[in-house]
Amino acid sequence: xxxxxxHTDTPAVTSCAACGKPICxxxxxxxxxxxxxxxxxxDLAAGRTHAMMEGQARTEKKGRIVKIIVAVIIxxxxxxxxxxxxxxxxxxxxxLNTYKGEAKKLGKQLEKRVEESKERTDKTLNxxxxxxxxxxxxxx
Numbered sequence: 001x002x003x004x005x006x007h008t009d010t011p012a013v014t015s016c017a018a019c020g021k022p023i024c025x026x027x028x029x030x031x032x033x034x035x036x037x038x039x040x041x042x043d044l045a046a047g048r049t050h051a052m053m054e055g056q057a058r059t060e061k062k063g064r065i066v067k068i069i070v071a072v073i074i075x076x077x078x079x080x081x082x083x084x085x086x087x088x089x090x091x092x093x094x095x096l097n098t099y100k101g102e103a104k105k106l107g108k109q110l111e112k113r114v115e116e117s118k119e120r121t122d123k124t125l126n127x128x129x130x131x132x133x134x135x136x137x138x139x140x
Contacts, residue, residue: 005034018042 002012004024012022017031018038033039085092 018045 002015002022004010004012004027005016005021006027007024010024010026013025014028014032015022016034016038018033018041021034023034027034029035030039033042
């Protein structure tokens with residue numbers, strides 16, 4: 001069993017809440033501290049913790065406000081897009097069809113290039129290499 005920090009002949013009944021040193025019933029200051037200094041240190045630490053928690057709460061509140069603003073902007077943009085489309089449906093559809101046609105042409109060109117690349121690769125791989133000829137000669 002631990003003995004009191006100040007009274008070495010008296011058993012400790014608790015530890016200081018600030019510094020953790022063992023103290024007896026006679027030495028307890030304001031509940032769970034070994035001295036007024038430890039109590040002040042603990043009060044300062046509690047104040048800093050409280051300030052930090054308030055700062056964190058303000059930051060979280062700002063984050064929520066930013067998310068709401070972003071959501072409103074996105075909804076406004078979507079609403080404007082729907083309105084614009086309803087007012088210019090023919091023009092928008094014509095432009096979309098133009099883009100679709102261009103995309104199909106580009107897709108066909110890409111398919112053609114891929115096929116040509118495959119053919120070149122096949123020709124290269126099927127060619128008789130010097131290594132292949134030497135290996136066949138050794139087998140014979």
